[in-house]
Amino acid sequence: MRKSHRFKHIIMVLLVMALAFVTAACGDSDSSKEKKETAWDKIKKDGKITVATAGTLYPASFHESKTDKLTGFEVEVVREMAKRMGLKVDFVEMAFDGMLTSINSGKVDVAANDIAITDERKEKFSFSTPYKFSFATAIVRKDDLSGIKTVKDIKGKKAAGEATTTYMKIARKYGADEVPYDNATNEQYLRDVSSGRTDIIINDYYLQKLALAAFPKLNITIHPDLKFNTRDEGVGMIMKKDNTELNKHINRTIQEMLDDGTITKISKQFFDGDDVTKKPDLKY
Template identity: 60%
Template sequence: MFKAKKWSGLILILSLTLVFASCSKNEETSSNGDQLTKNDKLVVATSGTLYPTSYHSDETNELTGFEVEVVREMAKRLELDVEFVEMGVDGMLTSINSGTVDLAANDMDITDEREEKFQFTIPYKHSYGSAIVRADDLSGIKTLEDLKGKKAAGASTTVYMEIARKYGAEEVIYDNVTNDQYLRDVGIGRTDVILNDFYLQSLAIAAFPDLGVIIHPDLFYFPNAQAMIMKKDNKELLEKINPVIQEMLDDGTISELSKQFFSGADVSQKPDIDFE
């Protein structure tokens, strides 16, 4: 799935020799057996419903977003075609392991547990956790300990649902629905809280201001970093991608994309917040 664009004649031979170390055309493998390419494209899992990191434009209905555009620019610099496959978060890790996709780019938190089973690129987004609650009573939540018995909305395999479980919340699982559905259900009391990334939640609230929900003013936790995630043994893919992401960080490309999609905020920088 990870393969350079087609070239003709001698250029094709030289390109494949230099870049992919004499791999075969039909199914390329590295010297240690890692599969590099298939179907002449980089296949990337993303949700298409997570504003502003991966969503469909209201004007064009085209897939866009912060991480979608980071992937597109990365693939352009690597001279790769890219195909996005939209799915829920719970299916992304399974799809990586099965080889259905090469990697996932969807605000994937880097955690010790995930690093045991997968590998991440270098991080290009830094954030922290927040809580969306009802505006009138903060859903009866003052601290994370108050999550016990509350209905927490989300996907089952996210870091934030793990936090909700840890504090005794009741899970309400959604399968790749849009932000307005999550927010509306909190507002009407079907659920009580959404734990998720601060930047994502702030923009979701701004996009749907009339649903009776807010970001909890005092509940910030879990400083974290996000990156693309891929199969543990695909070292060759990681070695191709990481230098390009670093280049995009160094030349300001990721910073500019961040400001474009996060209302001027630069998520490529670590937040200056005391989480003690």
């Protein structure tokens, strides 16, 4: 009898231990599920997507002079995309150099600011389907072309821009002296070239074309003989590398907007009738 009682006691202890183990395992499983909440899950739950943009890059991202409303090609593409995804948009304005850090830290979900898709960036980040294609040109002084006849003359000239852009990379390639700016307005960039504080701005052709039209009295022009292949895959939104689900939803929506002509319509509104969704046919 005693042996039977002892055996039953041992069985009960083992059952209790097994139950405790299963409960603990379930608890770990639940905890694991909580930890696996994706960026897309959080965005859906909050009902909004947080997007970094400059707010100073005409016509991609700028404030209307009369209303101070944030608008521009990139801004309106994001707004329409978010609308189709059933989300609100929270724009956070910052310099380009801070956008990539903010993506990695989780401060923002996406950045949209005329950001070129390059192999170097794709190693660290994910990009949306491209929705803008262009090439690079150079703004110089109108009266003397800033002393630049060919790309060889760029060496030693003062190039304005943000340090981590593909355009500053081109300037460095040709030996220019960097003059870095932190989210400056187009007007400041252009006035500095006009006055001689800097000599050259290498940037997107469409942006430069409109910048000249906005400030016709300044002593600036697009250099007639300089065109640069940025060797990128177009412009897209940039996000964290592992946000695959978010990337999938953004890509699907962007492709819909390209297919139905919505992005072309937005492009023509902000780029003086030009359709930037088409690749330019140029020889460099």
